[in-house]
Amino acid sequence: MPRHPEIAPAVVATPASPFSRLARRAAESGCRVHPLHIGDTWHDAPAGCRMEDLHGAAIDGLHRYAPVEGLPSLLSALAARLTARHGVSTAPEDVLVTAGATGGLGAVLGALTVPGDEVVVPAPYWPLVVGIIRGAHAVPVVVDTLAPVDPVSSVARLEAALTARTAAVYVNTPNNPTGAIWGETTLDAIVALARRRDLWILADECYEDYAYAAPHVSLRARAPERVVSIHSFSKAFGMAGNRCGYVVGPPGLAAELRKISLHTFYSTPTAAQHAALRALDGPGDAFVAARRSEYAAIGAEVASVLGVAAPEAGTFLFVDLAPRLGHRPLWPFLERCADAGLLLAPGTSFGPYPEHVRLCFTAEPPEAVRAAVARLDDLLRSV
Amino acid sequence: MPRHPEIAPAVVATPASPFSRLARRAAESGCRVHPLHIGDTWHDAPAGCRMEDLHGAAIDGLHRYAPVEGLPSLLSALAARLTARHGVSTAPEDVLVTAGATGGLGAVLGALTVPGDEVVVPAPYWPLVVGIIRGAHAVPVVVDTLAPVDPVSSVARLEAALTARTAAVYVNTPNNPTGAIWGETTLDAIVALARRRDLWILADECYEDYAYAAPHVSLRARAPERVVSIHSFSKAFGMAGNRCGYVVGPPGLAAELRKISLHTFYSTPTAAQHAALRALDGPGDAFVAARRSEYAAIGAEVASVLGVAAPEAGTFLFVDLAPRLGHRPLWPFLERCADAGLLLAPGTSFGPYPEHVRLCFTAEPPEAVRAAVARLDDLLRSV
Numbered sequence: 001m002p003r004h005p006e007i008a009p010a011v012v013a014t015p016a017s018p019f020s021r022l023a024r025r026a027a028e029s030g031c032r033v034h035p036l037h038i039g040d041t042w043h044d045a046p047a048g049c050r051m052e053d054l055h056g057a058a059i060d061g062l063h064r065y066a067p068v069e070g071l072p073s074l075l076s077a078l079a080a081r082l083t084a085r086h087g088v089s090t091a092p093e094d095v096l097v098t099a100g101a102t103g104g105l106g107a108v109l110g111a112l113t114v115p116g117d118e119v120v121v122p123a124p125y126w127p128l129v130v131g132i133i134r135g136a137h138a139v140p141v142v143v144d145t146l147a148p149v150d151p152v153s154s155v156a157r158l159e160a161a162l163t164a165r166t167a168a169v170y171v172n173t174p175n176n177p178t179g180a181i182w183g184e185t186t187l188d189a190i191v192a193l194a195r196r197r198d199l200w201i202l203a204d205e206c207y208e209d210y211a212y213a214a215p216h217v218s219l220r221a222r223a224p225e226r227v228v229s230i231h232s233f234s235k236a237f238g239m240a241g242n243r244c245g246y247v248v249g250p251p252g253l254a255a256e257l258r259k260i261s262l263h264t265f266y267s268t269p270t271a272a273q274h275a276a277l278r279a280l281d282g283p284g285d286a287f288v289a290a291r292r293s294e295y296a297a298i299g300a301e302v303a304s305v306l307g308v309a310a311p312e313a314g315t316f317l318f319v320d321l322a323p324r325l326g327h328r329p330l331w332p333f334l335e336r337c338a339d340a341g342l343l344l345a346p347g348t349s350f351g352p353y354p355e356h357v358r359l360c361f362t363a364e365p366p367e368a369v370r371a372a373v374a375r376l377d378d379l380l381r382s383v
Numbered sequence: 384m385p386r387h388p389e390i391a392p393a394v395v396a397t398p399a400s401p402f403s404r405l406a407r408r409a410a411e412s413g414c415r416v417h418p419l420h421i422g423d424t425w426h427d428a429p430a431g432c433r434m435e436d437l438h439g440a441a442i443d444g445l446h447r448y449a450p451v452e453g454l455p456s457l458l459s460a461l462a463a464r465l466t467a468r469h470g471v472s473t474a475p476e477d478v479l480v481t482a483g484a485t486g487g488l489g490a491v492l493g494a495l496t497v498p499g500d501e502v503v504v505p506a507p508y509w510p511l512v513v514g515i516i517r518g519a520h521a522v523p524v525v526v527d528t529l530a531p532v533d534p535v536s537s538v539a540r541l542e543a544a545l546t547a548r549t550a551a552v553y554v555n556t557p558n559n560p561t562g563a564i565w566g567e568t569t570l571d572a573i574v575a576l577a578r579r580r581d582l583w584i585l586a587d588e589c590y591e592d593y594a595y596a597a598p599h600v601s602l603r604a605r606a607p608e609r610v611v612s613i614h615s616f617s618k619a620f621g622m623a624g625n626r627c628g629y630v631v632g633p634p635g636l637a638a639e640l641r642k643i644s645l646h647t648f649y650s651t652p653t654a655a656q657h658a659a660l661r662a663l664d665g666p667g668d669a670f671v672a673a674r675r676s677e678y679a680a681i682g683a684e685v686a687s688v689l690g691v692a693a694p695e696a697g698t699f700l701f702v703d704l705a706p707r708l709g710h711r712p713l714w715p716f717l718e719r720c721a722d723a724g725l726l727l728a729p730g731t732s733f734g735p736y737p738e739h740v741r742l743c744f745t746a747e748p749p750e751a752v753r754a755a756v757a758r759l760d761d762l763l764r765s766v
Contacts, residue, residue, distance in 0.1 A: 056427050
């Protein structure tokens, strides 16, 4: 046990982010920095949904605590939206507004696991999810599902990883980092597996609005009794800094999740909730419609430059550099990129992928992303 | 272990807030509702520090992620403020900006305890702290320190509660709910105890700006090597809904706490950080100066009506109703209050105090608080 001056061993053992070292090199490079390692959009939030549009005189309690579960008006709007999108009748009290999807997943892990429980995480995965699972003192069980693997074998791999301690399977579709859309066959097989083995399904669908190659398939309609679905305004509406997301699950669950969020961030920022409500009232969907084609185009263009398949969805490419690096180690190459102002996320942040990198093609305007990827291609040619 | 449809037993066993039932009764009463059960201020955030003052065109990345540890400009401003206030040289990297004090304490508990560790909590305590400790799978050990008890005996009681599993002592001064300021003698004794027993000290000083009867004494200067100090903009500057606080501790600690906040709320809302930075630049201290005398006056007035001592600090009275209720049970009386539109927090939320209530005398403008307390006095007379 930690006694002063000790700190919890698991926390000390968690490596600090490698990005900061790369970011420092990039900052000192003298080159224009292209921060393609982060997941964000260069677009500002839609007009009418920005902080400057929120006036304390017109919005009662704008700077005061919101209810822990969320503003009643936002919960109602989300319930209507989820009922329509998922085809599952959703009451406002089935929804919990959270400090981003991160806060939402934290509440879910806190309520659905006890220390030592296992959560199966298909890789490549969103980097924070393994830390969120560990934060609940549960154990992430990582299963490689990177292509080429057919849906049936992929789910068979997940099944092989189940133990008596498995509480849940995490599914992230569209996927960060690969941009893959998980299809009906795969999702049906996961649902059948979860039903057979009494598992919860944690459906992280933060990129649901940015599907290009095929429609996004939401999991909740397939198993509303066991799917806990996590969503975000960050990616959809260009408001990642506001820290607002939401979670929906079977009736009664949100009241239990609320007990966790009460004790981790209390309430979701009030202004963020008002901004989200305004976005839901029209500007958000218009923003998404405009962004979707733009994101699809730059994603396909960047993929073509790098000689990989266009992303099916999302805002990332996950690229295996092994063929171009000739299996030389990745880190020195990432340092050379940083010295040229280009920041990429190393594949090991997403699972057992020491020769991959992730790049975000929406972190900067298209012309800047084009310049960054041309630079990457040059660096790869000169290896 | 939880399997679908089960939920973690400790979470299910956590009672839902009793406030919602009382709040519903008050809403249905037809009377004007006086929400004196919450801890907040009716004053809006200072002019210049509101959402409408934050313009995306002038503030780069206003709606994008902030760095996990906080905006560099805010960290620098806080380091300067903490150096001056605590008399302890503080670097920006010693500070972590968090989703309110709640997020800050969550990060602290996550980093300084492992499951099963104990944290000594003097009662009366801030209600959320026991849930935050349990959220880290640590154990709150509650020690009654309500008056009449002298400082030496009070610390002796804390010492008697220490075990081989005690990792830290939590100290909240000025205190929520009592409004007591812990004096130098008590704090020195706690520091000596912590040094003797290798304990961390978690100093929750969210009400530091609202001390009336005596100066607030900060703990950090007394033991900078082991005090982790938790602060909030919510109470100081009327921006509770923004969800912005901060934590400071010995060098190296903030980097470990950051690993926890990264996985619970990712970053503190960007707009909230800009609002805090503006408040620190002058308007915040002017706001505090104006509020302090106003709060002290209404606190003393309300205390006098109820026949109790004026609060030394803070925004609450913690009142023992036993003499006036003649030891009749509290809950039916709270329901009668709710039926008259008056919401009070039951003493059991703050420790073993089934006959106390907490009321916040800053939740509404003074004239409304006066009306509410007159109503309370009437109800007490008619018991």
